[in-house]
Each structure stands twice: as structure tokens, then as C-alpha cells.
Amino acid sequence: MITRSLVNIVALVIFISELICGARYWVTIGAMAAGVAAFYAPRQIFCLFLAALPIFGNRPGSDQTFSLLLVSLGLHLGVSASRRRASGRDDSGSEARRIPCLLFLCSFYLLVSLGSLCGLPLKRLLLESWAAVPAVRDLSAISWQLHSILVSTEELLWYSPLSVLWTALSLSLAIMFYHYARASSAWTLRFCQAVLSGLLLSLAAGLLDYYGLIDLRFLRGLDPVVNPGEVQFRLQSFFGHSGWFAEYLTLTIPFVLVCLLLPYTFLSRAAIMLLILLAGEFVLLLTFQRGGWLSYPLTLFVVWSAIYVIRKHELGESDVFKVFKSSLLKILISMPLTVVASLALIVLFKKLSIIPGNTGFDTYVDRFADIAKTSDRTQFMRAGYLLGKIQPLLGNGSESFAYQYRRHFRAPGAIYHGEIELPLHGSAHNVYLQTFSGKGVIGLITLLALLLLTIREGIRTSLSPLAVSMPARVSGAIGASFACAFLIYGNVQEIFYVQPLQFLFFFAIALTASQSAAPFYPDRTVRHAAMLLLATALVMQLWMKPEIASDPAETYGCYGDYETAQRPVWCKPRARIRLPVHIVDGKPRAAFRFRMGESEFPPDGVTFQVYERGKLVAEQAVSANREYELTIDLNAGHANRDVLLDIRTASYFIPARDTKRRSRDMRILSYQLNP
Known part of the structure; x- marks a missing residue:
């Protein structure tokens, strides 16, 4: 019931x-x-x-x-x-x-x-979802986001x-x-x-x-x-x-x-x-x-x-x-x-x-x-076994083989990086x-x-x-x-x-x-007894691998990895990116270029805001289809290391909803970061 x-x-x-x-x-x-x-x-x-x-x-x-x-x-x-x-x-x-x-x-x-x-x-899941919700009042955008979840691959x-x-x-x-x-x-x-x-x-x-x-x-x-x-x-x-x-x-x-x-x-x-x-x-x-x-x-x-x-x-x-x-x-x-x-x-x-x-x-x-x-199946099966070993009690998430394969075999620094190369990895076969x-x-x-x-x-x-x-x-x-x-x-x-x-x-x-x-x-x-077994397994899994569910997700909000991208990367209205710090005239600075998307801007305009640890460090008035470059002065403590920056803007559009040409792209897009 x-x-x-x-x-x-x-x-x-x-x-x-x-x-x-x-x-x-x-x-x-x-x-x-x-x-x-x-x-x-x-x-x-x-x-x-x-x-x-x-x-x-x-x-x-x-x-x-x-x-x-x-x-x-x-x-x-x-x-x-x-x-x-x-x-x-x-x-x-x-x-x-x-x-x-x-x-x-x-x-x-x-x-x-x-x-x-x-x-x-789970923390990454929540942050990525939060980054894509531009405003609670825009029910249409929220419904498009739900639709994109329902057609997830x-x-x-x-x-x-x-x-x-x-x-x-x-x-x-x-x-x-x-x-x-x-x-x-x-x-x-x-x-x-x-x-x-x-x-x-x-x-x-x-x-x-x-x-x-x-x-x-x-x-x-x-x-x-x-x-x-x-x-x-x-x-x-x-x-x-x-x-x-x-x-x-x-x-x-x-x-x-x-x-x-x-x-x-x-x-x-x-x-x-x-x-x-x-x-x-x-x-x-x-x-x-x-x-x-x-x-x-x-x-x-x-x-x-x-x-x-x-x-x-x-x-x-x-x-x-x-x-x-x-x-x-x-x-x-x-x-x-x-x-x-x-x-x-x-x-x-x-x-x-x-x-x-x-x-x-x-x-x-x-x-x-x-x-x-069996050689054409063995590698898939071995990948499934290695993934299961990470969290053997309740696994890595229902039907998550394809996602976890990319995460643990393809991502730089992953636990099994480069160990098994599968050209098609939709399932373990x-x-x-x-x-x-x-x-x-x-x-x-x-x-x-x-x-x-x-x-x-x-x-x-x-x-x-x-x-x-x-x-x-x-x-x-x-x-x-x-x-x-x-x-x-x-x-x-x-x-x-x-x-x-x-x-x-x-x-x-x-x-x-x-x-x-x-x-x-x-x-x-x-x-x-069955419920007790399941509850015990859940507690043990969270106790043994607490860092997995609470993955800090240092960067989020972009469709792709900006740090390794060779072309512009689309981002959501909210995002966190990592930028290298350069010393210019003895001062640490970070810079990046971006282009706004095809959004319809309100009469009073829209600002592009950059925060570091909750503090506003840069702000730029923006308009559609224009490219900008931001240079951010940082504190001396950032010398010779990277910096995490939070980006906020109210400008966004959904290609499937807002563009005149027919599109199947249901993502909420805001701006492009240019490498």
C-alpha cells in the first residue's frame, strides 16, 4: 500500500x-x-x-x-x-x-x-540539482528540469x-x-x-x-x-x-x-x-x-x-x-x-x-x-566486480554501472584509472x-x-x-x-x-x-529480521564509506570539466569552478573569459557575480551573446595555488523551450566558459 x-x-x-x-x-x-x-x-x-x-x-x-x-x-x-x-x-x-x-x-x-x-x-547530486534551479517562481524551468531527469541516460x-x-x-x-x-x-x-x-x-x-x-x-x-x-x-x-x-x-x-x-x-x-x-x-x-x-x-x-x-x-x-x-x-x-x-x-x-x-x-x-x-564479456564483468568491491554491502547505487565506470575508471586520479578500457559501458553485460x-x-x-x-x-x-x-x-x-x-x-x-x-x-x-x-x-x-538486516547493512555502509555520500563536490554546475576542456563549456546559473592563480605585479590574480547565452534579459539588466568563500570579489553587468573577460584580485594567501570561485547569475535559457530552432537540449544553460 x-x-x-x-x-x-x-x-x-x-x-x-x-x-x-x-x-x-x-x-x-x-x-x-x-x-x-x-x-x-x-x-x-x-x-x-x-x-x-x-x-x-x-x-x-x-x-x-x-x-x-x-x-x-x-x-x-x-x-x-x-x-x-x-x-x-x-x-x-x-x-x-x-x-x-x-x-x-x-x-x-x-x-x-x-x-x-x-x-x-548524494551531496553532488543535490548541488547539481540546486545549481540548475534558477528560481522557484519559474515553474516551467523546473518542469523542464524534471523532464530532463525522466529521460536520463x-x-x-x-x-x-x-x-x-x-x-x-x-x-x-x-x-x-x-x-x-x-x-x-x-x-x-x-x-x-x-x-x-x-x-x-x-x-x-x-x-x-x-x-x-x-x-x-x-x-x-x-x-x-x-x-x-x-x-x-x-x-x-x-x-x-x-x-x-x-x-x-x-x-x-x-x-x-x-x-x-x-x-x-x-x-x-x-x-x-x-x-x-x-x-x-x-x-x-x-x-x-x-x-x-x-x-x-x-x-x-x-x-x-x-x-x-x-x-x-x-x-x-x-x-x-x-x-x-x-x-x-x-x-x-x-x-x-x-x-x-x-x-x-x-x-x-x-x-x-x-x-x-x-x-x-x-x-x-x-x-x-x-x-x-568469453573475452568479449570478461572485461565488462571484471569492471562490475571491481565496482562492487568499493561498497560491497548495498552497492554504488541502483543501475549505476555506467556512471560509476566513468567515475572510477575514466576520471583522473580515480581508484581504477586506466585499468579497464570499455568502449561501450552502458551496462556490465x-x-x-x-x-x-x-x-x-x-x-x-x-x-x-x-x-x-x-x-x-x-x-x-x-x-x-x-x-x-x-x-x-x-x-x-x-x-x-x-x-x-x-x-x-x-x-x-x-x-x-x-x-x-x-x-x-x-x-x-x-x-x-x-x-x-x-x-x-x-x-x-x-x-x-529482513528489515533489521537491511538497516544494519545501511548503517555499516555509511560508516565504512561516509565520504562517498558526502562527496564534497568541490566543483559543480558545469556540463563538462572546465579544467581539461578544449572548447567552451556550458554552465548553469549557479556553478563553482577551479581556476589557476597567477602572480601579476606581485599580486595573485585569477582570470577567465565567458560568453552569455541566448537568454531574454529583463529591462533592468542582469549581473554576473563571482564569490570566493561567500565574499563578492567581482561583478559584471552582462547582456546576451556577448563575450567578457574577468580579472579577479585575490588575497596574498592564494599565491601559487588554485582557487575555487562561486558564480551566480539570473540569466538562463532552455534550448528546447526558448530557441526558435528545433532542439532536444533540455538543459538549463546560462553562459559558456572559454578555456
Whole structure:
């Protein structure tokens, strides 16, 4: 309830802010409309949301990701209001208020993510934010600043707190889904069918785009690294990268099991499932993603197991586990046949020149042989491990790998400066080391416990000797297969980098928990012990590394390092810079040049003020688009050393808001410092 309320408050603030700044006005209106629709038809809109998830599959900071944030916030507001209206039916009683162990672990994971933020340089975060707020009365500028935070990329400091919001939002929606699923098995199946519909949509759109029948570049660009010359060599579908699509495909293909519950003959259901599996594997081969190739056979094993078990169950066999053991040989024979059929399609389409590109089948063989090569991932994993060692308990901040890599490997004088050179460092390319570097060993253990417990609960439900319904058995198999695929694929990719996958992660856990044959509800002692553990870890981390959260941030307020810059550096209305001191005529002096930006100045003008230790040492009346030079006389004690100067000015502008030319720059800019 607390998480739901906090997310709703944040959602309202974000919607008000977006309406003020108008950066994505129609997307905001559409998301609010989705929220209204969710109020009147929460389950139906939930289904549409699950089916539409692949449309939003792109990197942090992209238009697709921001649109997903607004839509999911609108959905959260609408579903929350709908459940509150029906609280007499849905939330009354202790049963509805309790959550099973799986969802309790999810909540603990969220708290660990929140606690990990103490590993960030919090003082720097506050100073940089304060430096960019020109005036409280300018609500438009403040709303633009909030918008810029919401579209933060992974290299920025604000991305870590934003990732916690994503986790809270995903978990809160999953808990509401859990209550819907517990109340109605029919809606549970519809939710699973919605996920399968999203998979089929992405497969169809991906193939149509791959063969040039449609063009999805209006939604996302082609990854230039693996698709040179704007020719799609690796299939991407709606996603910004073929790897992210392969992750989505691998994690959602277990939902094909819901086809076993369709009201058709067994042969018809089996044929539908096999067609989807063949299409999925064919597309997966075209993505050229080794992690997907490794994970997919496990899904084939689960699907073939379900086919044989369900068939014998319908023929009167009641002992599910006995049926599974007797069908094991058939399962092991059927698995490679499915793979061979997909490879045969590749060979046939290559001979018919249906697959774009000049590469032959040997390309796939070579790519598969690369599975044994780990050197291209080892350096990323090692960097994640070294970052995690800095603050091993709760990590350096949720999903902060990219920011912390620049801070600890790239910055001059950093603890690991020059030790590992990563050309692309958006993530650790390993969900476990990404989690260790950001959320510490406690976050990593919690994530592994979630996966292993989901597998255990799913298998126990699907093979239970108790009188468990067939929809519950299928749901258990889906959850276990999803967690196994995650467990394998996570070794080569950071799953939570693309937000639709995080929604699916918590959805699969909630699905497994809702259909568990014998759910375990943690008692008060367990809950209190977990909170005590987290509080102890938080105190220990702050005690061991107090200098990290209270980083003095000697310089701040500029977009870039002025001391090492080779070109002009933009700064905010408030900034602190470091300047060298020169002795001129026996007196210490500091000097710098600056140019004011395109601000609209008030009639009475604007001054550019320079302070040293709170004392005004220089002042200059300024106007737009003019260059100035300031020379500052210092006290004798500054001889032969640097000086820190605070700069204040009321002049600022936001290119995306204030310039006539179209700009995506949402920063608050004031002046340029010239080296």
C-alpha cells in the first residue's frame, strides 16, 4: 500500500510537470487517457499494456522508454483508483492484505534498491540539482528540469534514482496483478494470452520489417554497429537492438504454454504451439544473439514436457510426475527435431535469397562457435566486480554501472584509472555483476533467491500431486521456465536495462505466486529480521564509506570539466569552478573569459557575480551573446595555488523551450566558459 501510494504521488507530480513544460504533450494526454480507461476497465487495459510492451523496447532516455514511463504511470493511477473504489470486494480481509514470500522478496529487493542510493555522491547530486534551479517562481524551468531527469541516460547520476522509480512502478503493478489473478483464474489466462499476443506482434512486425514490407525506423533506428549502411542484418523488431529483442523473445516464449488451455482438439493446440516455437526460433536465429540460442533449448524442454504431460493427463493419467518421467525420452528426442526444423528453414530461405545480406549459413555456425569465447564479456564483468568491491554491502547505487565506470575508471586520479578500457559501458553485460556493482551482495543474493524460489514454486505447482487445476499447473510451468531463461540469459546481458523486461520479470513472479499450490506467507518475525538486516547493512555502509555520500563536490554546475576542456563549456546559473592563480605585479590574480547565452534579459539588466568563500570579489553587468573577460584580485594567501570561485547569475535559457530552432537540449544553460 505504501509503495502504491508513493508511486501515485510521483505519477501526479510527473503528469502536472509534463503538462506545464509540454515537451511530450500528446504522449502525456494519451497516457492520462489510458489511466482513465484503466479506472473503468482495469483488467482489459492491463491486458493491452502487456501486449503492447515490446513497442517500447529501447534504451534509457529514448522516446519509447519515456512513453512507456508515462503510460505505465497512467495505468498505475487508473488501476489503483479502480481498486480503491472496489476496496470492499477486492482488498478487505487479511487474506488480500497478505503477500506471499515471493512478493515479499520483491518488496525487499525494492528496499535494497532504495538503500543502495546511499552509495551515490548524494551531496553532488543535490548541488547539481540546486545549481540548475534558477528560481522557484519559474515553474516551467523546473518542469523542464524534471523532464530532463525522466529521460536520463545510464551515464548520468540521476539515472540511478530513476531506476528505483522503475522498479517501484513495476512491482506495484505486479502486486495489483497478483490480486486480480488470485481472484479469477480466467483473467490469469487472459493476462498470459496478452503477453503471448505481444510476442506474436513483435515476431510479425519484426519479420515484416526485416523483409522490407514495413519500416519501423520511424519508431527506432537500426543499431549501426551490427547493421552498417542502414541494412538490417540482425533482426530488431520494435527494439533498439537485436540483443534486447532476443531477450524479450526468450523470456516470453514460455507463455506459448497457454495454448494448451485453448478449447480445441489436442492436435490443433500442439500444432499452434509448434508453429509459434518454430517462428520464435527462426527469428531468434536472425537476431544472431548467442545468449538466446543458449536459453531457448530450456524453453523447448519445458514446452515439450507440457505437451506430453497434458496429453496423458487428458487421457486419464492423474500422477503428473510419473507421466513426466515416462515421457522423458520422447521429450529429449523432440527437442532437437524442433531445432533442426528451424535450421532447415534458414538453409532454405538462404538458398531462395529470402534472407537479406550476402552471408551464408557458415555465418551462423561461426556465431554459434563464438559461444565458447568469453573475452568479449570478461572485461565488462571484471569492471562490475571491481565496482562492487568499493561498497560491497548495498552497492554504488541502483543501475549505476555506467556512471560509476566513468567515475572510477575514466576520471583522473580515480581508484581504477586506466585499468579497464570499455568502449561501450552502458551496462556490465551481466545482470548479476550489474546487480552486485549497483545493489551490492545483498541485492545480488535477493535477486538469486527470487529466481530460485520462482523456479521451485513453479515446478512444485506444475508437478503437484494435489488437486491443482490445469491453469495453475500451466502458470507454474510458465513461471519456472521464465526464471530459468532469466537465470541463463542473465550471464551475458543486463536484463533490467530495457524496461519492458523489468515489467515482465515482476509479472512472471506475481503469476507464479498467484497460482502457487501451497504459498508461504512470511510472518512478522521474518519481516522484522529482513528489515533489521537491511538497516544494519545501511548503517555499516555509511560508516565504512561516509565520504562517498558526502562527496564534497568541490566543483559543480558545469556540463563538462572546465579544467581539461578544449572548447567552451556550458554552465548553469549557479556553478563553482577551479581556476589557476597567477602572480601579476606581485599580486595573485585569477582570470577567465565567458560568453552569455541566448537568454531574454529583463529591462533592468542582469549581473554576473563571482564569490570566493561567500565574499563578492567581482561583478559584471552582462547582456546576451556577448563575450567578457574577468580579472579577479585575490588575497596574498592564494599565491601559487588554485582557487575555487562561486558564480551566480539570473540569466538562463532552455534550448528546447526558448530557441526558435528545433532542439532536444533540455538543459538549463546560462553562459559558456572559454578555456
